[in-house]
Amino acid sequence: MKNLFSWFLVYSILVGSALLHALPAQVIIIRHGEKDPVTRGLTQQGQERAAALAYYLTQTDYLLTYGPPAVLFASRSVPISDRLVPRTIETMMPTAELLQLPIHSPFNGYQVNEMANLILNTDTYDGENIVICWNHSSIHDLLKAFGYQAPFKCSSVNKKYPDCRFDLTFVLTFPAPKPVAGKFPYATVFLQQLIFGDLTCQSSCNPPNLPPSPCSFNSPHSSLAELVCDTPCTNVGMGDD
Numbered sequence: 001m002k003n004l005f006s007w008f009l010v011y012s013i014l015v016g017s018a019l020l021h022a023l024p025a026q027v028i029i030i031r032h033g034e035k036d037p038v039t040r041g042l043t044q045q046g047q048e049r050a051a052a053l054a055y056y057l058t059q060t061d062y063l064l065t066y067g068p069p070a071v072l073f074a075s076r077s078v079p080i081s082d083r084l085v086p087r088t089i090e091t092m093m094p095t096a097e098l099l100q101l102p103i104h105s106p107f108n109g110y111q112v113n114e115m116a117n118l119i120l121n122t123d124t125y126d127g128e129n130i131v132i133c134w135n136h137s138s139i140h141d142l143l144k145a146f147g148y149q150a151p152f153k154c155s156s157v158n159k160k161y162p163d164c165r166f167d168l169t170f171v172l173t174f175p176a177p178k179p180v181a182g183k184f185p186y187a188t189v190f191l192q193q194l195i196f197g198d199l200t201c202q203s204s205c206n207p208p209n210l211p212p213s214p215c216s217f218n219s220p221h222s223s224l225a226e227l228v229c230d231t232p233c234t235n236v237g238m239g240d241d
Helices: 002-020 044-059 087-099 112-120 136-145 222-230
Strands: 026-031 071-074 129-134 168-173 188-191
Touching: 026 136, 044 087, 071 087, 087 129, 112 136, 129 136, 136 168
Parallel strands: 026 129, 071 129
Antiparallel strands: 026 168, 168 188
16 A cells, blocks of 8 residues: 555656646747738738638648647737737638637737746647747747747847738747757747748748748848848838737
8 A cells, every 4th residue: 555655656746747847849939910000900911921821830841840730829909909809810810710729819919928938837738839929029029938039130129020021930849948158049930931022042042942841040140130130121010019
C-alpha cells in the first residue's frame, strides 16, 4: 500500500509538472487585412487577403509542421472603437469558416501580456498550432510577450511596423530558445506573397520565390529591413492599429 501511494504521488507530481509546462507547438501571428480609412473595416483588398489567408494558413506546408491550426485568436475592439466587429475578427472569418472553428477574442490589441500568458499557461493548447490575428502597433510587443523579437525594426521610433504593411507572417515555436546576452531570439518572418502588391523575395532571390515556396528571414537582414521599412506602398491605413 505504501509503495502504491508513493507511485501515485510521483505520478501526480509528474503530471502536474507536465501541465505546468504545457506549451503550444507553434504560434502564428498575422496582422489584419487592409483597412478602409473611412469605415475602418476591411477594404476589398483586405477581404481578398482574408479569403486568401484561409488557404494560406491551412494548405501551406511550412506552416503545417505541427498540424493544421487548432485554435484561432483575434484582438477585440478597445472601448473607444467605433467598430462592432474588429477587422482582426473579419480577417479570421474565412479561416474560421473553412476550419469550422470559433474565433476567440478575450483581449484587445494592447493586452499582449494577457494574450501570451493565456496561451502559454493553458494545458488544452499543449502541442497545438495556434493562429493570432493582431494589430500592427502592438505586434512587436506581442512577440516579446512570447519571448521573441522581430528580425526587423524600422528607424522611426513611432513606426517600428509600417502602417501599409499587411503581408507578413510571424512564426514562433516552443519552447522558445533562451535569451542570449539579454536578447530574445528572433521570430521567423515569412512574406505571405498572396495578392498583387505583396512583398516578394525578388530582390534577394533570382528567380523570386513564389508560394508555396517559403520566403523567410529569422535573423536581422538588410534586405528584409529594406523590403519592410523602405518599400513604398500606397495603401496606408489610419489610426494606431
